[in-house]
Amino acid sequence: MFRTLLLSSAIALALSACDRTATESPMPNTAPVATAPTQGENPLLAASTLPFQAPVFDRIQDSHYQPAIEEGMRQHLAEVRKIADNAEAPSFTNTIEALERSGALLIRARSIFSAMTSANTNPTLQAVDEALAPKLAEHADAIHLDPALFARVKSLYGQRADLGLTPEQVTVLERTHEDFVRAGAELDAAKQAELRKLNSEESSLTTAFSNKLLAANNAGGVLVEDVKKLDGLSEGDIAAAAEAAKAAGKDGQWLLALQNTTQQPVLASLKDRALREQVMAASLGRAEKGDGNDTRATIQRLAELRARKAELLGYPSYAAYGIADQMAVTPEVALKLLTDTVPAATTRAKAELAKIQAVVDAQNGGFTAGAADWDFYAEQVRKAEYDLDEAQIKPYFELDRVLKDGVFFAAEQLYGITAKERTDLPVYHPDVRVFDIFDADGKQLALFYLDPFKRESKQGGAWMGNFVEQNGLTGDIPVIYNVENYTKPAAGQPALLSWDDVTTLFHEYGHALHGIFSKTTYPSVAGTNTPRDFVEFPSQFNEHWALDPKVFANYAKHHQTGEAMPQALVDKIVKARTFNQGYATTEYLSAALLDMAWHTLPSGDAKKDVDTFEREALAKYKVDMAAVPPRYRTNYFSHIWGGGYAAGYYAYFGAEVLDHDAFQWFRENGGLTRANGQVFRDKILSIGQSRDLGTAYREFRGKEPSVEPLLEHRGLK
């Protein structure tokens, strides 16, 4: 389980960076809550005896993680030492497969720990995370930079065509070799020593960044003393703001908490312009206050050390290093994908801004519309042009119905699988729900956990991860979780989702399906262990089914009356899909180009002031529209500074080319059918990275992917 181990945190982080935002919702708690810890023993040290090795959350305490992970590293190093020192000549079985089997304790403890630091953290876990990060980086280096071990890998790699290996084994061998080389196995001792120091420092800094940003987000909300200022917000939003203030010790006031993206959902309905500007300013400058949560010094050092790391490894920039093992292969390819779309996106955004300004002028606003006004007036444009109001559609999107009659229903139609809730397994928070996932023949495929609601202990966004990875060597089936950030409604209120929330639920379950259907022999290439610019393909692809007429009709029913959504309203949702896509595409491209700008810096150049650098980079790529700030500014861009998306935020767009192109194949072949689903399951969803994914895609599609369906979908053609 070698690669999985070294990558498991990268993958968890990468997925935790799933670019999704949050909105509202309640669910009955049916699962038992963690209680009554046993003294003296550490449950992480042994495999769970619960079904499918489900984590024993009723017995795990915060104090168990660090000793279990440290013991896991010790055991793993001992296992690796045995492999490296084996007197027998290297073979695939005694070296590569042995590595795949190693590190079981470390993987188990780390998978659960990284899930908790993302979704249910606290100061104790954060401190453990900060303490462990450099040790884990050193651990990975101790293995990759072990000369005896690398000699065995290298020797096998040289003879790979003559070893009688299966195609999957060849892939695993090639990837293992590549991992060693990319980690510096071929460098001289002095350079390896420097690399080890840089890796350790990098992991400390990314952890520090995440912890600072979580604190900055929690401290960065806008406190309102007079409820009249909240005019325009729904009763539910106002109640949520009152509860947020109460939780922050400001009872009797209202707290507009920050979401992780630049745009804040409340801005679409807040009538008070001064308050809108205050919220936008709080968002843009959340981690630039010169206090302990200021992230800029951390960012500067990260950019600098990554550039140096790439230089040591023989690459002109960190982006060149980071993209070399991706589908895109070079920063130039990734950059071209982005910059080619800039003119169409910004032209469209300028046209949208003109419409917004026209509304402002028609109302004698007397001001130039800016970023803080965008969503408020865009919402009016939407009502005027599409006559669509979020408040009209939300009653038709009740969480439980969207989940069971939408997300699970679509998966059954396409792939024949079913989900059944169970309440006997322990969970880490009362909101978490657990489902058995069965194949068409009744055989259990996976366990699936869903953690739907926003809370202070959870990072922003939405993501998927594994507690247990599918493993053909051990026969383990996947234990998978999805985490969302829907606003928890007040007690007794229904969990009503926005349209964006609905697509997020489909998105994350798309990642889950990628894990659930995995059928590889070796865990390092199982499920979502794929390049970043591929990993968002199954998830984004799954979003398409939210609007499939058969699926939609099955879940979009009024939460009180059970009536289907009127067709006129459905038509409006379909029509409104291209609404505001100039803004959405431009803010995305700006963030992706900022990522590329930071990570294409040559070593020694990353010393510029963060804000100046950002301003110049946006101007250089012609995405410097004041009314359309990047989706994430540098100071709170957790994908690239705290997660696994450094030089990889472009990947969403790369994967989007694939998801629209693949959906086009379904359209050409009769849409939502079991037969089509089976083809997609067999050729894409089950293969992990057991073979070349570009080839696999072409075999599925019968041709190269085309960008046209994407541009058409976004209304940019």
Ligand SMILES: [Zn+2]
């Ligand atoms: Zn995703």
